[in-house]
Amino acid sequence: MKKVLMVAVLIFFAAVFPAFALDGNDILKKVDRNLNPETFEMYRKLINIEPDGSRKEFVLYTLKKGADRVVSLFISPASEKGRATLRVGENMWLYIPSVGKPIRITSLQSITGGIFNNSDIMRLDYSAEYNCEKIEERDGQYLLHLKARTRTVAYDRVKMWVHSEELLPAKLECYAASGMLIKTLHFKEIKDFDNGIVRPAVVETDSPLHKGYKSVMIFAGIKRKKLADEVFTINYLSRVGNLR
């Protein structure tokens, strides 16, 4: 009888407090997998919008494998075509066809101008870069307080608001080590990309450091793809376009 009672109490607590079954890092891992599969290809359009409304657009082809390997190739505009960036963990390189060799770059630089920096464009899994120190639940969303796992991560702290049902991000606030807010990312337009991938198709960002300016990332063609490890090496950067 006691055993039955204990099982009933356990079932009751599990049913009433489902959030207790997940900790912040579990939620973060689920957010990562909901945003994209472990190994995939995708296309993105980056738009930098100035206060007067004028725009500059870039189109990137991106491949990602595992938690910490990503490569992106600019396919337009003509001035950027053929540029490729590779990220392996916190190592980042930029290949410019006219320069002819990959050069190391840092995550805080921006290869496109505007508010997105290299770490936004070449984003790894959040769970690979951040540890969740605290979780709050309010208004149908989880608020995850994230701290960078190493000093080489672009933002020291991140606050991530997550839709508690879909486990997809709604908003991110990115902070420097000094506590200064660097930028805010807004995830919008949840869309079905087929292959079971349902995620926001638009990420908008603004920054108190660039008042009036806005940068937008639009996602398309997200597909699972088998990729050799050698694709994510600097010698292969000039040939990434062959995989499209």
Added chain:
Amino acid sequence: MTRSPKIGEIVLLVMVLFACTARAGEYDFDIPGIKKRPYEIGGNLETRGILHRLNRHGLLYKTKYYDASESATRGEFHQILELNGRVLVGPLRARIKTHSEYVETYRHHDLDHELYEAYLTYNTSPAFTLQTGKRVFKWGKGYAWNPVGFVNRPKDPEDPERDLEGFTALGADFIRSFGPAGLQSLSFTPLILPVSNHINQELGESGDTLIAAKLYLLLYDTDLDFMVRLGPRRPEMYGIDFSRNLKENLEVHGELAYLRGYEHKALDDGGKLASETSNAFSFLFGLRYLTASDTTLIFEYYHHGEGYDSGEADRFYSFLDQSCRNYLDTKNQQQIDRAGKVRQAYLRDKNFMKDYLYLKVSQKEPFDILYLTPYITLIANLNDGSFSVSPSATYRPVTNLELTLRTIFPIGGSMTEYGEKQDRCRMELRVKYYF
């Protein structure tokens, strides 16, 4: 009882509908260029205007423009067209890059066509690629100089990102990727560079064949390269370089090269150009630092082992000075011709002495002006104390258009590298359009 809508409600409804429509069309989800074509063609068109304010007291001016009229400024105009083409057929990929340049100076005008690249690659998997043809190789991690650039065309530190012509080679590329720690990846690139009357003349004499190879390791988050170049009538070259990110905004890099059996040509005490075979170490150490306010600093120290020491440089300038004086006294053309030969031997490298510093400070988008990057560059000769300062700016106001304004001020006393340059200052405007 029904109530007819008031005008205010109708206006509100229209506004809401308009807002919804506007929101639906806020972003265009159609992404151009997704569909891949087996061929691509593109290029750029550049107009470059250069204004020289001449240093008429400089020895390099005097030996070059000894017969010119006394003009303080000179203009120069360049029109450049570069075309890129790429064809992809299964595992075969062909690439071509052409460079056509029309130059007009006060002395002449000329139209020149060069094939910068024309090569084929064959790869059945990302781990192995065969390549043949003319291709640009850029070995080394340095920004302004590359002592280990054994198969590179020499860079101009005042314009290190300028496109250059390739060398013709037969080569391969083996890549192997490992785990996330320790040795993360490895690649090996062997090259065979033949020399004939039509290809690679800079690397030897017709019939010679050079062999070069590079081994790259990504080891504990550090890029490491080991390189070698061997061949007849040219020095043996051995090198190593590295690059590593120390923080999210700090990168360090370095290069070390050993040249065995290079030919050092210098003036002897009798004023004759003598040649001796020697060995030398050259090295470079540099860093790239990004501040919180988006200022990028590139700093490099370069020791040029094959360069000339202060005594040799003094003899060189004294020789040029004496040649100019002799020419003015005698009008004997041989004096100037000899000075030209000596000058060519000494100034074979862009920076011909031993020790140099390079500093570039660039500020991305100051005062919230998007796509504007002003920068200032300093190149200093540590052996004679002379230097050049170059305040410049790049602006990309609209897609595919790039405007660059560069000014260069060489500064130094007499008998110094930058003090004797032929320009007192130079101003350049470049307008480049990509298509």
